[in-house]
Amino acid sequence: MKVYNFREIEDKQQAKWESTAVFRTExxxxxSCYYALEMFPYPSGRIHMGHVRNYTIGDVIARYKRxxxxxxxxxxxWDAFGLPAENAAIKHKTHPAKWTYENISYMKKQLKxxxxxxxxxxxxATCNPSYYRxxxxxxxxxxxxxxxxxxxxxxxxxxxxxxxxxxxxxxxGKCWRCSSDVLEQERDGWFLRITDYAEELLQDCxxxxxxxxxxxxxxxxxxxxxxxxxxxxxxxxxxxxxxxxTTRPDTLMGVTFMSIAPEHPLAEQLCLGTxxxxxxxxxxxxxxxxxxxxxxxxxxxxxxxTGSYARHPLTGEDVPIFIANFVLMDYGTGAVMAVPAHDQRxxxxxxxxxxxxxxxxxxxxxxxxxxxxxxxxxxxxxNSGQFDGLDNQEAKTVITDYLSRKGVAQPKTTFRLxxxxxxxxxxxxxxxxxxxxxxxxxxxxxxSDLPVMLPLDAEIDPTGRSPLGSLDSFxxxxxxxxxxxxxxxxxxxxxxxxxxxxxLRYACPHEDNAPLDKEKVDRWLPVDQYVGxxxxxxxxxxxxxxFTKVLRDMGxxxxxxxxxxxxxxxxxLKDGAKMSKSKGNVVDPDEMIQRYGADTVRLFILFAAPPxxxxxxxxxxxxxxxxxxxxFWRVIAENEETLRNIPAxxxxxxxxxxxxKAIRRKTHQTIKKVTEDxxxxxxxxxxxxxxxELINLLGQNLSRDGSLTSEQRLRTAVFKEAVQSxxxxxxxxxPHMAEELWELLGNQDSIALQxxxxxxxxxxxxxxxxxxxxxxGKLRGEITVQKDADETTVKDNALQETKIQKHIxxxxxxxxxxxxxxxxxxIVV
RNA sequence: GCCCGGGUGGCGGAACUGGUAGACGCAAGGGACUUAAAAUCCCUCGAACCAAAAGUUCGUGUCGGUUCGAUCCCGACCCCGGGCACCA
Numbered sequence: 001m002k003v004y005n006f007r008e009i010e011d012k013q014q015a016k017w018e019s020t021a022v023f024r025t026e027x028x029x030x031x032s033c034y035y036a037l038e039m040f041p042y043p044s045g046r047i048h049m050g051h052v053r054n055y056t057i058g059d060v061i062a063r064y065k066r067x068x069x070x071x072x073x074x075x076x077x078w079d080a081f082g083l084p085a086e087n088a089a090i091k092h093k094t095h096p097a098k099w100t101y102e103n104i105s106y107m108k109k110q111l112k113x114x115x116x117x118x119x120x121x122x123x124x125a126t127c128n129p130s131y132y133r134x135x136x137x138x139x140x141x142x143x144x145x146x147x148x149x150x151x152x153x154x155x156x157x158x159x160x161x162x163x164x165x166x167x168x169x170x171x172x173g174k175c176w177r178c179s180s181d182v183l184e185q186e187r188d189g190w191f192l193r194i195t196d197y198a199e200e201l202l203q204d205c206x207x208x209x210x211x212x213x214x215x216x217x218x219x220x221x222x223x224x225x226x227x228x229x230x231x232x233x234x235x236x237x238x239x240x241x242x243x244x245x246t247t248r249p250d251t252l253m254g255v256t257f258m259s260i261a262p263e264h265p266l267a268e269q270l271c272l273g274t275x276x277x278x279x280x281x282x283x284x285x286x287x288x289x290x291x292x293x294x295x296x297x298x299x300x301x302x303x304x305x306t307g308s309y310a311r312h313p314l315t316g317e318d319v320p321i322f323i324a325n326f327v328l329m330d331y332g333t334g335a336v337m338a339v340p341a342h343d344q345r346x347x348x349x350x351x352x353x354x355x356x357x358x359x360x361x362x363x364x365x366x367x368x369x370x371x372x373x374x375x376x377x378x379x380x381x382x383n384s385g386q387f388d389g390l391d392n393q394e395a396k397t398v399i400t401d402y403l404s405r406k407g408v409a410q411p412k413t414t415f416r417l418x419x420x421x422x423x424x425x426x427x428x429x430x431x432x433x434x435x436x437x438x439x440x441x442x443x444x445x446x447x448s449d450l451p452v453m454l455p456l457d458a459e460i461d462p463t464g465r466s467p468l469g470s471l472d473s474f475x476x477x478x479x480x481x482x483x484x485x486x487x488x489x490x491x492x493x494x495x496x497x498x499x500x501x502x503x504l505r506y507a508c509p510h511e512d513n514a515p516l517d518k519e520k521v522d523r524w525l526p527v528d529q530y531v532g533x534x535x536x537x538x539x540x541x542x543x544x545x546x547f548t549k550v551l552r553d554m555g556x557x558x559x560x561x562x563x564x565x566x567x568x569x570x571x572x573l574k575d576g577a578k579m580s581k582s583k584g585n586v587v588d589p590d591e592m593i594q595r596y597g598a599d600t601v602r603l604f605i606l607f608a609a610p611p612x613x614x615x616x617x618x619x620x621x622x623x624x625x626x627x628x629x630x631x632f633w634r635v636i637a638e639n640e641e642t643l644r645n646i647p648a649x650x651x652x653x654x655x656x657x658x659x660x661k662a663i664r665r666k667t668h669q670t671i672k673k674v675t676e677d678x679x680x681x682x683x684x685x686x687x688x689x690x691x692x693e694l695i696n697l698l699g700q701n702l703s704r705d706g707s708l709t710s711e712q713r714l715r716t717a718v719f720k721e722a723v724q725s726x727x728x729x730x731x732x733x734x735p736h737m738a739e740e741l742w743e744l745l746g747n748q749d750s751i752a753l754q755x756x757x758x759x760x761x762x763x764x765x766x767x768x769x770x771x772x773x774x775x776x777g778k779l780r781g782e783i784t785v786q787k788d789a790d791e792t793t794v795k796d797n798a799l800q801e802t803k804i805q806k807h808i809x810x811x812x813x814x815x816x817x818x819x820x821x822x823x824x825x826x827i828v829v
Numbered sequence: 830g831c832c833c834g835g836g837u838g839g840c841g842g843a844a845c846u847g848g849u850a851g852a853c854g855c856a857a858g859g860g861a862c863u864u865a866a867a868a869u870c871c872c873u874c875g876a877a878c879c880a881a882a883a884g885u886u887c888g889u890g891u892c893g894g895u896u897c898g899a900u901c902c903c904g905a906c907c908c909c910g911g912g913c914a915c916c917a
Contacts, residue, residue: 214911217833221913228917246917259917296915326915336917344830345915416916537912607854608841614910616841620855628854630868686843689853696853699870772849777898779849803884817897823848827897 002640002744004633006597010736014112022750023117027071027523034070035524036062037503037563039532039540040077043103043125044084047110049572049579049605049617050533052589056602057569057611057682058531059116063732064678065528066117067756073524075506076111076118078104080127081429081495083161083177089428089460096428097456100127110590114598115735117752122509126498131505132430133451134515135497138547140433140444141554147193148422150442154330155421157185162464163425164189166494167418168222168539176539189423190432190491194546198223198415200560201545210565212612215537222538224416229400230333231409233258233310233319238269242310242321245332245414249403250395253384254339254360256350258310259303259324261334262287267306267323274307280323287325301326301349313408314385324349332414340374347374360384361392420543422494427458427466429492437479437486446480452488466490499540500547503527503562516556530563531611537568567682570614572605579617587617599734600626606684606733628692629737632730635698636723636741644746646720659701660718664763667722670694671759674729684733691730698722720745725757773798774825775807791818798824 017023027033038058041051055076062074078100085096092099104125111118124131142148156165158175164187169176194201202223205216228247235242244258260267262284271280283304287295303324310319319337326345327336340350340357350357359368363379381390390398403409423432431452433445445452455474458467468474468490479486507524508517532540541563548562571578574585592601604625609615636643670690677687698719724745731738731751742751766787771794773781781803785794795816798804808828815827 212834214833218912221832224913224916226916244917248917299915301915324915326917328916331916333917338917343917345917348915414916416913534911610842613835613842618841618855621841624854685841686853689843692853770849774849774898777896782849815897817848819848823898825848825897 001634002637004630004637004737006599006629006737009740010113010115010598013736013739014115016739017115017117017750017752018112020750021121022752023074023119024121025071025073025119027073027520030523032069032071033073033524034065034529035073035527036065036529037073037075037506037527037531039530039536040079040499040502041107042079042082042084043100043107045088045103045106047107047589049587049589052114052601053569053572053605053611053615054531054533055111055114055116056605057567057684058529059114059602059735060606060678060684060732061529061531061682062117063735063752064756066752067728067732067754069755072117073122073506074118075122075124075509076116076120077122077124077502077506078107078126079495079499079502080104080125081132081492081498083163083426083428085428086426086460086464090462090464095456095460097127100125100428113593114589114602117735122506124502124505124509126430126495126502127428127454129451129453130512131502132454132498134505135430135493135501136433136445136450136452137447137515138501138551138554139493139497140447140450142192142550143434143444145554147196147550148190149193150188150190152186152188153191153421154184155187155189156182157187158182160464161426162466164421164423166421166496168420168542189421191419191421192546194420194543195415195417197546197549198225198417199413200549201417201542204545204561208561208563208566211563212566212568215534215541215566215568218537219542222417222542225413226415227411227413228396229403229409230412231313231337231403233313233335233337234408235266235270235308235310235321237308238266241408242266242335243333244335244337245412246337248339248342248396249399249409250381250390250392251339251342251360252314252337252399252403253381253387254341254358255312255319255337256340256356256358257338257346258319258321259327259336259338259346259349260306260321261327261329262323262325263329264323264327264334270306270308270321276305276307279304280306283323287323290325295325298325301345301352303349303353305353313403313406320355322349322353330418331416341368341371342374342376344374344376347371358383420494420546422497423491424494425466425490426492427454427460427468429495430454430497431468432489432491432493434489435477435479435486436489437482437484439484440479440481440486443479443481443486449480454492466492468492496539496543500543501551503530503544504548504551504557516551518556518558521557522559525557526559526562526564529565529567531567531569533571534568541566567611569611570609572615572617574617576616592622596622596626597629597736599737600629603629603688603734607688608685610685611682628695629734631699632691632695632726633737633741635695635702636727636744638702639719640744643720643723644744646717661767663697663701663718663722665766666694666697667718667725668759668763671725671729671757672764675756675759678732687729688733691726694722694726698726727751728754728757769821771798771821772823773801773804774823775804776827777825780804780807787821791816791820794818794824795826798826 036058038054062072066072080100085100088099089096139148156170158165160178160180170182173182175182202225205220226247229249230243230245232241232243271277303322306321308321310321312319338346340346341359342361357368360381360383361379362382363375363377378392381387381395387395400409400411431454433452435443437443458471461467475488477486477488504516504521507520511517544562549560551557552560574587577583579586604622607625608621673690674687677683727738727741739751768784769787771783771785772779773783781801783797785797811828813826813828817825
């Protein structure tokens with residue numbers, strides 16, 4: 001018997017796939033196209049188990065769809081710009097480009113060893129000018145459309161990474177990459193107007209029915225829409241109005257003071273000439289120093305009276321204006337109307353500073369004197385003059401409309417989402433294609449001059465500061481407008497720019513004349529199934545959605561959403577924790593492939609947990625998966641010759657032998673189960689367990705030495721059907737072994753291009769079925785009946801059982817519940 | 830605080846979205862083969878009562894409810910994971 005030499009088999013099959021280019025795709029018609037994509041990796045050096053899991057899941061889907069008859073686009077590439085390359089370059093005294101390309105070549109070898117069915121002809125690396133030149137073009141076009149702009153703002157600065165971070169890249173006040181504290185700084189930078197798309201990004205969440213609900217929730221939260229009104233409060237002392245934003249215009253009559261942020265532009269003016277001047281000055285000195293992050297950690301409400309008053313837009317009453325530490329300058333207008341009775345923060349503040357509380361929403365019996373906290377719910381309006389008696393929801397529009405007519409308010413929608421800051425003060429990224437000219441200002445590089453090449457002769461600065469600024473050959477440029485000497489922009493683009501459109505470029509990776517070939521993109525996109533980690537739930541997925549909409553509006557593509565279905569796979573854990581070098585719990589894929597082969601690693605990872613769940617790595621578990629593959633191999637290899645000589649799919653119609661009948665039934669049940677488990681939520685773990693059951697059954701029907709026994713078995717070809725089906729089914733999980741066994745069974749063409757097996761419904765039904773018998777809902781026995789037995793037969797059979805008789809003796813049957821094919825419940829008293 | 834997930838044997842996980850809880854695998858125990866080991870094969874494996882079997886009772890985070898019947902539906906609560914958070 002041929003032994004299962006996985007090393008030899010895997011090398012051989014990988015070479016064969018490569019030489020015959022089985023996974024190359026063109027995509028003939030829109031209808032037959034299927035796009036399976038996994039999030040491309042950052043070329044960090046070596047792949048880890050998270051990659052193995054991600055790409056194995058994607059590969060199963062790609063292989064399955066291919067066998068279903070689709071033209072499957074399954075590409076792979078490299079998210080190749082980024083900070084680690086620079087850090088490694090400093091550490092190892094090399095160049096980021098060299099480090100990156102070496103990593104790519106090593107990791108590519110690793111991916112090939114996993115037997116992933118990629119069309120490597122479409123491979124791309126984002127650090128290649130043939131890729132980023134188009135991104136620079138997009139940037140210029142965004143600039144023309146006003147979607148890209150430059151502004152000075154408070155930015156998030158990571159000292160250790162020496163760069164600015166986008167809001168999305170700050171997690172809990174720390175850098176998403178290195179976890180060091182993020183500082184606030186004033187700085188000039190480039191922004192993309194993602195807020196222009198806030199409404200559409202939010203609306204379209206509803207269309208993403210193939211996305212996990214929790215990812216959508218995160219995106220919705222991040223966009224953070226709130227609807228309300230902007231209301232003007234006139235300040236006589238300044239002879240101008242202060243605008244406030246509120247979601248509760250219905251509580252306007254409950255306003256007893258106003259709070260503004262310490263950074264509010266009017267904060268200092270309001271106290272001029274009042275007795276509060278000094279108090280305000282010391283308060284501002286204290287709170288302006290405190291960063292936004294620290295301030296939000298301070299739960300204690302603190303504020304100071306400005307000495308000035310605003311006029312209530314309805315009553316004309318004087319409303320004292322305070323500067324308060326809890327008011328944020330970068331949300332709404334930086335000023336809020338305070339309604340202590342109906343806002344908890346205002347309530348706490350009013351208690352501390354002894355300010356009046358006025359109840360204007362009446363939820364039943366509540367009275368001000370007995371309030372222990374603010375009432376933030378609904379109710380009827382009271383103490384609101386002409387608006388009394390209105391339902392508060394209704395009052396929101398009524399009051400806003402009323403004020404609008406008087407010209408002191410307007411309906412307003414506010415988003416939490418901020419524009420995307422894309423400037424990075426780093427070297428290893430795509431240069432932002434603009435030129436600073438002393439006379440013309442900021443001038444875009446003419447598109448005919450693209451790409452602005454990232455110079456590869458830069459000396460990497462060990463402090464981490466970008467070398468571009470001091471590289472004269474790069475910085476010195478002519479102004480495209482006036483021709484005078486000018487300076488090139490030295491910031492590079494956030495690397496999330498590259499990953500925001502790579503999935504489009506895969507449709508036409510070799511297109512030289514344009515970023516995208518519309519016809520091809522429209523044929524393949526949207527991605528039918530995207531697979532990746534949950535950690536990108538906001539960052540990458542939100543940016544990609546934004547880019548897709550922008551490129552649509554620019555006319556490059558027709559779709560509005562890039563990813564039709566999204567599968568977020570869980571992490572790979574060891575000893576209950578995420579694998580990390582510092583914890584010393586890393587399991588190296590290479591080592592596992594060496595020991596057990598890629599097929600075993602793939603199988604274990606698919607079998608140990610459903611894809612969305614975290615997966616606990618188990619050294620014993622992988623042994624078990626390997627044992628199963630050995631068993632699978634033996635069942636076929638030990639009977640190789642016999643099986644090969646049976647004509648494929650030839651059956652004698654009636655196999656009377658009960659064992660054989662059972663095998664056929666199991667075969668078809670397995671085809672059904674595996675197909676449905678893959679279709680329905682990608683339950684690979686249960687699909688594999690079904691295959692295990694089939695192989696176990698076949699094993700039981702072999703002789704002690706593993707060979708086929710009876711002559712009848714040889715004639716009927718039932719075994720051949722079983723092993724052939726099992727091999728086809730398992731090929732999506734363990735392609736190398738399946739391919740080898742497929743050959744062993746006498747087949748010529750690659751198993752990857754075979755048709756997915758189809759079950760025969762007539763064969764999966766059992767002749768006799770077990771019916772559970774319950775007395776008063778408790779299981780008391782089990783009977784076997786013919787599959788088409790009716791209720792009366794089942795009941796009569798059940799009543800003949802001694803066990804059942806025992807339980808109903810001396811009692812009368814009050815009711816009979818029969819669930820066909822499943823259970824009989826006798827209610828007795 | 831708010832919004833999503835999720836709590837099932839010693840462990841990873843199954844269970845047709847109301848119908849025999851624990852498939853499949855791991856670990857464990859026992860046995861066969863072997864001079865021995867490995868490998869392989871067979872048996873047992875939620876808990877309790879019982880010498881054992883038959884059997885009975887309990888059992889899907891907790892407490893209630895609906896139902897002939899609940900891991901599944903409803904209500905209250907506890908715990909774990911994730912997201913958002915002085916967002917006006």
